[in-house]
Amino acid sequence: MDALLLKGVEFRYSAKTPRVLSIPVMSVAAGEKVFLFGPSGSGKTTLLGLIGGLFLPNSGEITVLGQSISQMSHGARDRFRAQEIGFIFQVFNLVSYLSVQDNVTLPCKFGRRVSAGFATAAEEAQFLLEKLGVGELVGKNISDLSIGQQQRVAAARALIGSPGIIIADEPTSALDEEARAGFLNVLFAQAKREGSSILFVSHDRGMAPQFDRSLALSSINTVNTPQTTPLITPLTGEFK
Amino acid sequence: MKQIMILAIRSLWHRRIPTVLTIISISMSVALFVGVDKIREATRDAFGGAISKVDLIVGPRTGTISLLLFSVFHVGSPTHNITLKALEFAAAQPEVAWVVPFSLGDGFHGASVVGTTPEFFEHYKYRDGTSMVYSLGHVFSGDSEAVIGSDVAEKQHLALGDKMVLSHGHTEDGDGFEKHEDHPFTVTGVLAVTGTPIDKSVFVTLGGLGEIHREIGADTPHADDHHEDSGHDDPQHEGEHHEQGSFREENGKLIATSVSGFFLGAKNRMDSLNLQRTLNTWDGDALLAILPGMAMGELWKNLSIFETAMSLISFCVVVAGMLGLFVSLYILSGQRQREMTVLRAVGAGPVTIFTMLAGEAVCLVIGGIGVGTGVMYGGLYLLRPWIEKKFSISFPISGVSRSDIMFAAILLGVGCVAGVLASFNSYRAAMREGLATRF
Numbered sequence: 001m002d003a004l005l006l007k008g009v010e011f012r013y014s015a016k017t018p019r020v021l022s023i024p025v026m027s028v029a030a031g032e033k034v035f036l037f038g039p040s041g042s043g044k045t046t047l048l049g050l051i052g053g054l055f056l057p058n059s060g061e062i063t064v065l066g067q068s069i070s071q072m073s074h075g076a077r078d079r080f081r082a083q084e085i086g087f088i089f090q091v092f093n094l095v096s097y098l099s100v101q102d103n104v105t106l107p108c109k110f111g112r113r114v115s116a117g118f119a120t121a122a123e124e125a126q127f128l129l130e131k132l133g134v135g136e137l138v139g140k141n142i143s144d145l146s147i148g149q150q151q152r153v154a155a156a157r158a159l160i161g162s163p164g165i166i167i168a169d170e171p172t173s174a175l176d177e178e179a180r181a182g183f184l185n186v187l188f189a190q191a192k193r194e195g196s197s198i199l200f201v202s203h204d205r206g207m208a209p210q211f212d213r214s215l216a217l218s219s220i221n222t223v224n225t226p227q228t229t230p231l232i233t234p235l236t237g238e239f240k
Numbered sequence: 241m242k243q244i245m246i247l248a249i250r251s252l253w254h255r256r257i258p259t260v261l262t263i264i265s266i267s268m269s270v271a272l273f274v275g276v277d278k279i280r281e282a283t284r285d286a287f288g289g290a291i292s293k294v295d296l297i298v299g300p301r302t303g304t305i306s307l308l309l310f311s312v313f314h315v316g317s318p319t320h321n322i323t324l325k326a327l328e329f330a331a332a333q334p335e336v337a338w339v340v341p342f343s344l345g346d347g348f349h350g351a352s353v354v355g356t357t358p359e360f361f362e363h364y365k366y367r368d369g370t371s372m373v374y375s376l377g378h379v380f381s382g383d384s385e386a387v388i389g390s391d392v393a394e395k396q397h398l399a400l401g402d403k404m405v406l407s408h409g410h411t412e413d414g415d416g417f418e419k420h421e422d423h424p425f426t427v428t429g430v431l432a433v434t435g436t437p438i439d440k441s442v443f444v445t446l447g448g449l450g451e452i453h454r455e456i457g458a459d460t461p462h463a464d465d466h467h468e469d470s471g472h473d474d475p476q477h478e479g480e481h482h483e484q485g486s487f488r489e490e491n492g493k494l495i496a497t498s499v500s501g502f503f504l505g506a507k508n509r510m511d512s513l514n515l516q517r518t519l520n521t522w523d524g525d526a527l528l529a530i531l532p533g534m535a536m537g538e539l540w541k542n543l544s545i546f547e548t549a550m551s552l553i554s555f556c557v558v559v560a561g562m563l564g565l566f567v568s569l570y571i572l573s574g575q576r577q578r579e580m581t582v583l584r585a586v587g588a589g590p591v592t593i594f595t596m597l598a599g600e601a602v603c604l605v606i607g608g609i610g611v612g613t614g615v616m617y618g619g620l621y622l623l624r625p626w627i628e629k630k631f632s633i634s635f636p637i638s639g640v641s642r643s644d645i646m647f648a649a650i651l652l653g654v655g656c657v658a659g660v661l662a663s664f665n666s667y668r669a670a671m672r673e674g675l676a677t678r679f
Contacts, residue, residue, distance in 0.1 A: 052585065106582075112586075
């Protein structure tokens with residue numbers, strides 16, 4: 001069973017705007033680590049929103065772990081996202097008024113179940129934070145963490161309860177080279193242990209070799225022109 | 241649901257400085273609104289409580305309000321007097337239980353000098369039938385004795401046994417035109433605080449009032465004139481410069497022949513209207529008898545424009561407070577977009593997000609209303625003695641009235657709508673942006 005399967009997915013934000021995505025087919029196998037790349041504004045984040053069930057496609061079907069999310073009710077889709085999809089963003093992953101532990105266990109408050117072998121979410125959070133090398137941070141405030149530490153805490157939150165798929169949206173772009181390598185290593189190790197697939201999105205193709213498979217969004221999306229205007233238009237095309 | 245409330249409270253706590261500031265701004269507007277409302281109520285009570293258990297106020301024929309103002313509030317002065325015959329006529333009516341004459345027109349350092357009889361203290365009540373109480377001493381018994389209100393005692397530093405010199409007429413700075421050092425009065429009684437014009441009054445006998453004027457000599461038409469012409473029945477033509485009754489002398493004592501007016505109590509309140517008609521249509525003096533309650537209502541109707549203005553201003557302040565809430569939540573909504581995205585990503589649905597945002601707004605409104613009302617009541621409680629003394633306004637701290645609850649409910653409703661509308665901006669952004677990283 002595929003962790004993720006998209007078939008004939010078309011999406012536009014409103015009837016007046018042009019199509020952003022048109023993906024005839026895309027899949028991620030169970031346990032597979034996929035690297036998805038494309039320039040800014042090519043619709044990567046929109047695609048992740050569709051997979052997470054935050055938007056519904058105008059047509060086509062999105063199946064996550066064998067369940068069609070477009071068929072679900074709103075409430076069921078939100079619960080399904082809480083249970084089976086772990087998100088890691090580029091920055092500002094954490095809720096600033098919650099402690100490190102409460103941030104990690106946050107998905108469990110919305111329906112994610114703790115992995116087998118742990119009695120409580122706090123116990124699993126502590127375990128994951130240790131595995132990710134930030135165990136000593138558990139009681140800290142978010143504002144006391146470095147960006148690298150924040151990303152690891154975010155990874156722990158994505159991994160808690162062994163969701164079927166981890167969706168990472170440029171999680172390393174704010175990190176330096178060394179922190180980036182370390183982050184990928186611990187993320188991969190834990191995802192493997194939990195049996196979660198990884199869909200990793202970036203515009204930086206340098207990391208692609210570390211994944212099982214790499215995929216250009218332009219190769220699966222038949223709408224190829226960037227449709228959304230980035231707030232900051234880079235003078236030289238892309239950030240490196 | 242519990243999770244959402246925990247999140248909302250943690251979020252508010254995290255932003256405690258803006259949270260507290262928002263609560264303060266709401267509470268200040270609420271406190272002002274409640275305060276203005278209470279002051280309005282208290283003013284109305286103070287006016288209405290200035291006279292009680294008097295069924296009719298009778299005076300020369302002027303206007304209802306001017307008779308009320310000068311007889312009860314000592315504002316303005318009577319243009320002419322009524323004769324003792326009118327008093328006797330009224331007292332002779334079978335429905336009448338008591339009559340108490342009064343003469344006004346003189347001042348003592350801003351206080352009014354009231355010439356009356358000892359029965360005044362027995363019959364004239366204030367605030368729902370409360371009797372005047374002597375904090376010290378007792379009623380006057382002779383023409384050289386005076387009973388003073390609490391305010392007079394305090395401001396003029398007068399104690400029992402002190403001598404005071406009353407003046408003739410009223411002037412702005414409190415002293416009369418002429419002082420009469422020859423006839424000092426001895427303070428025999430000091431009244432307790434009533435929160436009514438009584439506090440700012442000096443009470444003497446009618447004869448005592450006459451003594452003030454006796455010494456003026458030939459330039460006054462009063463005492464001297466009248467004891468030659470004691471049958472003088474036409475008070476309209478009396479005293480050109482001021483009026484405080486006229487007198488004749490009997491065995492060296494001055495007996496009033498005319499007074500400014502009198503208070504009247506009926507045996508049965510139901511007879512008040514009949515008595516009013518009888519007195520108003522008497523063919524002796526041109527009398528005006530008024531029912532204090534009705535006159536007070538008429539006075540209040542004239543003052544209602546100020547009430548309305550006060551209410552309007554306080555209402556505007558509340559609107560400003562609510563706008564402040566709206567603005568602060570609206571500005572915050574932009575800053576909270578990332579937080580909303582994270583919550584969405586970990587599985588929070590639209591209902592959860594909205595409940596959380598609206599819950600925070602409602603917490604702010606409830607906090608503001610609670611603090612504001614608390615501060616106002618607490619403040620009133622603490623300041624009450626001072627306000628009562630300073631302004632002669634009594635603040636009965638009544639329990640929370642139904643109108644208070646209504647008002648709180650309306651404020652809560654308006655505040656919640658403002659808060660929820662502002663939060664809706666956050667909510668809509670959270671839904672529209674999905675996972676987009678905008679910062």
